Amino acid sequence: MREDEDELGTVNLPDDVYYGVHTVRAQANFDVSGAVLGDFPAYLTALAHIKKAAALANADIGVLRPQVAEAVCQAADEVAAGRFSRRQFPVDMMSGGGGTSPNMNVNEVLANRANEILCGHKGYDLVHPNNHVNACQSTTDVIATAITLALHRDLVALIGAVGVLENALEEKIEEYRGAVKLARTCLQDAVPITFDQEFGAYLAVARRSIARLRAAAANSLDVPMGATIVGTGLGVGASYLEHIYPRLAEVTGLPVRKHPNFFDCIQNGDIFQEISTVLKGLATNLAKMAHDISLLASGNRAGLMELSLPAVQAGSSFVPGKVNPVLPEMITQIAYQISGNDTVITMAVQGADLDYNAWTAVIAKNLFESCRLLQHGVPLFADKCIRGLRMDTQRCRGYAELSLALSSMVGVVFGHDDGIRVAYHAKEHGTSIRESAVLLGVMDEETADVLLDPVTLTDAALSSTVLDRLVERRRAQTRALISGLPVEARRGLMTVAVAMAQADGVIAPEEVSALDVVADVLQVPLDHDLTLPVSLPTGLAALDRRARELIYSCSLWIAFADETLDPSESDLLGRLRVELDLSEDTATGLRAKFVQAHSTRHSYLHQFDKLPWWEEFEGLVATLAADSAP
Secondary structure (H helix, E strand, C coil), X not given: XXXXXXXXXXXXXXXXXXXXXXXXXXXXXXXXXXXXXXXCHHHHHHHHHHHXXXXXXXXXXXXXXXXXXXXXXXXXXXXXXXXXXXXXXXXXXXXXXXXXXXXXXXXXXXXXXXXXXXXXXXXXXXXXXXXXXCCCXXXXXXXXXXXXXXXXXXXXXXXXXXXXXXXXXXXXXXXXXXXXXXXXXXXXXXXXXEHHHHHHHHHHHXXXXXXXXXXXXXXXXXXXCCCCCCCCCCCCCCCHHHHHHHHHHHHHCCCCEECCCHHHHHHCCHHHHHHHHHHHHHHHHHHHHHHHHHHHCCCCCCCCCCEECCCCCCCCCCCCCCCCCHHHHHHHHHHHHHHHHHHHHHHHHHCCECCECCCHHHHHHHHHHHHHHHHHHHHHHHHHHHCCCEECHHHHXXXXXXXXXXXXXXXXXXXXXXXXXXXXXXXXXXXXXXXXXXXXXXXXXXXXXXXXXXXXXXXXXXHHHHHXXXXXXXXXXXXXXXXXXXXXXXXXXXXXXXXXXXXXXXXXXXXXXHHHXXXXXXXXXXXXXXXXXXXXXXXXXXXXXXXXXXXXXXXXXXXXXXXXXXXXXXXXXXXXXXXXXXXXXXXXHHHHHHHHHHHHHHCCCCCCCCCCCCCHHHHHHHHHHHHXXX
């Protein structure tokens, strides 16, 4: 046994330990978390490097004799190389005192080992923990520097861990590139998407996280060595600052920089908060990814079953053959823990009083723990889960083809009301949108195959080209039908439309919009002064039957533009029938046909949605013109 003492008295120490009285006091006072300095090798290595750099700088300026500095450096190298066991660094990471206990633990171990190197035995005959190992330093600048340097190395290691995930995602994306599946919004069926598009979002998270980690690692190289206790530099030797930073860079191999404002660095912990935020952001995104994968792999008979997870262990002690999402669950729990750590760090940063933050112990413990959880967890998730995922491509394509959301494409091309009609039909009859669209006569099979192909709908450029082609084909067909009407018939129809809108003495806004649509479809200008009354044109009876029936049917559409048929409009329709030389039976048949088409188009609309859908006119004209063809 050997003895060591402080102002509180003497303690006995086993011969094989290198720490001293300050470590013993801390060990007795703060045995709370079970996590000790020796459990955090990056932090311990950073402290050893700082002590070595300080010894070299102090030797440079004559504060330490060369022999003492060399012995301290050798001892520090041995600590950094891991030659001392966890038992030599028993100070709890939750110790009070703003880091004094871990700083003194390292000072004592290095002093005893350096004295052993010089004298052959432990003790402080030639090397003292405070006077020599801690020369020109305080706990303040040592601990702040050690935490940031340790975090730098942890962040660099974490970049490598996230890189494993990045590679695994890249490989999986290539494996299933172009495979169609169903996207979901609010957990409801949405539009088709490809595997690489969906998982490409996860890959983007990994890459963005790597970029953020690199930035955080670079920012953690500004350190306050030489600030001593509050930032004034009180207690450092002359020209110490000029030597400590080159020596620190030499020892660590890192481009360490002098912090531009010691007072800021000592008081404010926003650098720790920023790093914690980056870690929480990564963990949160990973948890979202893990949750998605668990949901997509839910089953194995009654879930989504789009993905299958690799079986890495028995999923249940009770249900044979069950495969649980154990790796996604691990990542999710890591995210929960890191979110909690971030809250603690936030409180500790904001809780700094005046000129010094005394809560560095809990900041360091939680930051190191967050880094460690991610360093270990992310590669496991990548290797044991992502790499082994399997996609049920047939099931996924089937889901995409059956999605009612494909009705949105029907609405884009054929009008929103037709899209609603098709969607309701498919839902009520258990058919696909494609089948319902064809059954209802909204489109033919050839158009449905092109327009509603899930692969097409995952590519914006391709779907836009298909849409443009289909819309143009439909418009070309309508233009061809309309162009087949004599110009005088089209002009007559336009005049009749204006007269019908004026029939009740007031032209409603809906009727003005309807007239604009009529003019566009008929390819004739709306050059009438709507404030002046318009009479029915003469010579309508001389037009062919097709033109006369089309004029009457389109007049019905104008009359119903505001969803009401006034007596004046009904009277005008009666006079128009006579001018067109249509029998009452023919007029009644045309009206029945129009009413059926109009009511069918609106039967699936909500009750409050009474305004007409103007895009229906083009289709109405095309239908009536085709039906009236000889």
